[in-house]
Amino acid sequence: MAMKFLDHFDHAERKQGKEHFIHLVQIANADGKIDDAEQQMLNRLGSKLGLTALEIEELMTSNKQSSYIPPYELVKRFEQLYEIVKMVSADGEFSDDELKLANGLALKSGFEEAELPLLMPLLIDGIKKGVDEEDLFAVYKKKRMSR
Numbered sequence: 578m579a580m581k582f583l584d585h586f587d588h589a590e591r592k593q594g595k596e597h598f599i600h601l602v603q604i605a606n607a608d609g610k611i612d613d614a615e616q617q618m619l620n621r622l623g624s625k626l627g628l629t630a631l632e633i634e635e636l637m638t639s640n641k642q643s644s645y646i647p648p649y650e651l652v653k654r655f656e657q658l659y660e661i662v663k664m665v666s667a668d669g670e671f672s673d674d675e676l677k678l679a680n681g682l683a684l685k686s687g688f689e690e691a692e693l694p695l696l697m698p699l700l701i702d703g704i705k706k707g708v709d710e711e712d713l714f715a716v717y718k719k720k721r722m723s724r
Contacts, residue, residue, distance in 0.1 A: 594626035
């Protein structure tokens with residue numbers, strides 16, 4: 578797909594947002610279909626990232642490979658991973674393919690492989706129990722400091 582002229586002017590944070598959105602689409606589509614709950618979550622998160630309805634639609638249908646540069650701040654990387662795991666759980670199921678992809682995206686985001694056995698269950702269990710992102714991040718930081 579050719580780059581549009583205005584794409585050259587996206588600032589780094591906006592490019593990061595688009596790349597993160599592409600990851601969310603990949604997660605939603607990992608089981609071969611995007612159901613209504615996943616679609617609603619994608620629309621909501623896309624809007625939160627400042628994407629227009631047209632951009633959301635284009636990014637959902639593009640097969641663009643990600644050239645992702647993760648945010649520098651730990652809190653922002655955690656937030657993105659939280660959203661990814663939340664997307665995994667949007668349809669009420671945690672498939673192996675979705676979890677494998679989520680683990681790969683965690684590594685791509687700069688989390689260490691040794692952290693994943695702590696981080697992923699924390700996010701999955703927290704999301705299942707309705708714990709909010711800030712509280713999960715506080716628990717994660719405490720556990721991270723103590724290892």
